Amino acid sequence: MTTMKYVDEFRNPELIRKISEEIHRHVDPDYHYRFMEVCGGHTFSIFRFGLQNLLPENIELVHGPGCPVCILPMGRMDNGLSIAKQQDVIFTAFGDVMRVPGKHGTPLELKAKGADIRMVYSPLDALNIAMKNPDRQVVLFAIGFETTAPSTALTLMRARELDVPNFSVFSNHVLIIPAMQAILDSPDMRIDGFIGPGHVSSVIGARPYESIAKKYQKPIIISGFEPLDLLQSILMLVKQMREGRFEVENQYSRVVPYEGNMSALDVMKEVFEVRSLFEWRGLGAIQQSALKLRPEFAKWDAEVRFQVEGARVSDPQMAPCGQVLKGILKPHQCQLFGKECTPEHPVGALMVSSEGACAAYYHYVHLQEAVGE
């Protein structure tokens, strides 16, 4: 049986085997389960460990929108790149962003054409570059869910404290709860329960998920990233459904406190306010789903400083990235998958980041199939 082939490489094969068996025992064989893992880190882990192989065939894992570069619509990339093209600007971004295609190419390609675009590992790096280059405008293209937003916020507070006038942030920070709601409101999607994100939840805590669980009657399990964590979470989902419960449970309590991280929530509140509307790739415009800088921070807001248009550029016609993001299509069902679109030459953002479903699928499933497994 393929199931057990993978088990021995795990750290605790016995336990893995036991939980896998327990899941098989608890499922209703006549029901097709669709669970969404919201977080890109989970997607990565699921593919890497071939966890689908340890599950009954009627449990389908749907890969959610929790990879921040994947959900960024092309218009936002283009907005960012239009800033990067301006004279005297040093444009900074995390590594994943560097390879995301905008309408006229990726940041890396623009860099090759002479724009001053630099990869950074921390928002503080961008602030540091600004302090070292007082005669240049240094812009941070900020992305991420609630895991990253507090770091951007603290960096902005530091910029204010040190009064760094030539630093600004182009905020693309997004919020997890409205995204989950949008998915559940979407008529073409059926999700039975969520594997909730680990590190986002270490910031927001478990409480914000409770209203979703209740309103939509869906179980939500906040989960760690190890194979054992993920399997345990899936078992918890199956058990809740069997018992007719719709609750938020915290499988990752060793890292996620129920109340979240108060200091992180406080700094986010001080620096950011919620946008009334933000466009997501695949999910469309979602109300109250993203963060922008408060007016008090206008001085450091790239959207104010550079007057960025709300450019809405649709994705390439051929590319159904949005369908994949919503779990309607599997990556390999995209016509471009593995042909025009590869990790070396990504057409869509889901092929860029290792947390994107297409890249994860390409690296692992593809490989397994290639060696005939």
Next chain:
Amino acid sequence: MCLAIPGQIVEMLDGDRHYAVVNVCGVRRKINIDLLKNEHLLLGDWVLIHVGFAMSKISEEQANEQLNLLSMLNESDEAIEEVQGYQFDNEKV
């Protein structure tokens, strides 16, 4: 970028600057610890690091699990590269 990096605090930098030095697999690097100011971090404590900031205080056991996970995901090199890449290390930010 979702996968946090575990590090152990080996030096506290002067109180009001909100920085500490962590050891990540033998690499020493300065990180910001403001987001954990309620945790009253001490030398020897373990934290999860994300984009230059300590995000969660964790147990040593959890740190080892996380290191193990990163290596199983073939992400340890990236993690060390990230930590080494923090350019604010010796600066006044």
